[in-house]
Amino acid sequence: MLVDKFDRTFPYLRLSITEICNFSCQYCLPDGYKKTGNENFLRLDEIDRLVDAFIELGVWKIRLTGGEPTIRQDFTKIARMISKRPEIKTLAFTTNGYKLKEHAQEWHDAGLNAVNISIDSLNAKRFHDITGHNRMNEVRAGIDKALEVGFEKVKINVVLLKGVNDDELDLYLDYIKDTRISVRYIELMQTGDNLTYFNKFHQSADHIRNQLLERGWVENLRAIGDGPAVNFTHPNYQGSIGIIAPYSKDFCTGCNRLRITSSGDLRLCLFGNIGIPLRHQLQSDDQKEPLKALIHKQLEYKASSHFLAMGDTGIMTNLSSTGG
Ligand code: SAM
Numbered sequence: 051m052l053v054d055k056f057d058r059t060f061p062y063l064r065l066s067i068t069e070i071c072n073f074s075c076q077y078c079l080p081d082g083y084k085k086t087g088n089e090n091f092l093r094l095d096e097i098d099r100l101v102d103a104f105i106e107l108g109v110w111k112i113r114l115t116g117g118e119p120t121i122r123q124d125f126t127k128i129a130r131m132i133s134k135r136p137e138i139k140t141l142a143f144t145t146n147g148y149k150l151k152e153h154a155q156e157w158h159d160a161g162l163n164a165v166n167i168s169i170d171s172l173n174a175k176r177f178h179d180i181t182g183h184n185r186m187n188e189v190r191a192g193i194d195k196a197l198e199v200g201f202e203k204v205k206i207n208v209v210l211l212k213g214v215n216d217d218e219l220d221l222y223l224d225y226i227k228d229t230r231i232s233v234r235y236i237e238l239m240q241t242g243d244n245l246t247y248f249n250k251f252h253q254s255a256d257h258i259r260n261q262l263l264e265r266g267w268v269e270n271l272r273a274i275g276d277g278p279a280v281n282f283t284h285p286n287y288q289g290s291i292g293i294i295a296p297y298s299k300d301f302c303t304g305c306n307r308l309r310i311t312s313s314g315d316l317r318l319c320l321f322g323n324i325g326i327p328l329r330h331q332l333q334s335d336d337q338k339e340p341l342k343a344l345i346h347k348q349l350e351y352k353a354s355s356h357f358l359a360m361g362d363t364g365i366m367t368n369l370s371s372t373g374g
């Protein structure tokens with residue numbers, strides 16, 4: 051089991067499989083994805099060895115992310131390869147949903163059992179303005195399909211943006227009244243690339259928290275092993291609301307995840323200052339023990355928290371490059 055010096059355990063791996071994305075979300079890739087020359091993302095065999103090592107280190111939940119993970123031609127193959135490992139209880143992915151309606155069944159059949167879909171507005175025009183794509187209805191149809199084909203967990207990610215979508219809570223509440231969807235409000239995070247945007251549009255998640263409390267929603271008690279989201283429920287609603295507030299005081303105490311970039315670097319924190327290359331240890335099956343030792347050793351350097359409040363975003367330029 052991976053345990054750091056603050057007694058946090060890490061059963062959860064976020065694995066980025068590409069930096070490429072077809073959307074141009076204003077806070078992430080406002081000018082769309084531009085080739086960097088580093089499009090040599092982890093291959094299937096490398097992912098297999100990586101997953102094998104992390105399973106032996108106690109990981110049982112993996113999220114495929116990016117960039118847009120479903121852009122990879124071999125996305126279904128990757129899912130199938132990971133899900134055949136009985137130790138992996140949750141195989142999730144985060145997607146902008148552009149292909150979800152078409153492929154939900156295939157991806158569920160491939161063993162993915164949880165999906166987070168980003169949908170920052172339920173107003174089609176706003177959705178278009180934020181993402182650069184007029185596809186809100188398509189994405190919503192994809193969410194319906196994900197529920198229909200039986201994904202165990204369906205979550206919607208909403209990045210809270212001041213003056214843009216911060217008046218939409220009631221629309222999301224209507225949406226989840228009779229559906230088992232969890233909406234996750236994420237506070238806009240500063241990244242290396244987005245300072246001007248961040249200063250203009252960052253809104254504290256208290257804005258949502260206060261409205262939820264006024265409407266009779268109850269904050270759930272946090273259990274050991276819960277991630278950093280704070281969850282709210284209401285007896286009249288089938289769905290739930292989560293708040294992810296990285297600027298809040300105790301955010302990092304619940305950290306339970308490690309990240310791997312699409313080129314195979316281990317990131318101990320989304321906002322950390324180093325990436326630890328693992329790829330050289332993924333080239334043959336006999337490298338598993340040194341790989342595990344390297345991961346163990348590096349975990350000693352995981353800091354107690356990030357320094358975002360001081361404007362230190364580490365080496366992360368935007369979330370698509372690190373894996374969101
Ligand atoms: N392309 C996929 C998607 O958008 O769902 C997966 C990758 S994306 C980087 C993962 C999540 O990070 C999305 O929900 C996105 O809205 C969120 N995100 C990206 N940049 C962010 C930022 N600066 N602050 C907060 N959330 C951000």
Ligand code: SF4
Pocket residue numbers: 071072073074075078079116117118146168369370
């Ligand atoms: Fe693409 Fe996701 Fe970033 Fe939007 S948030 S630009 S969909 S990687």
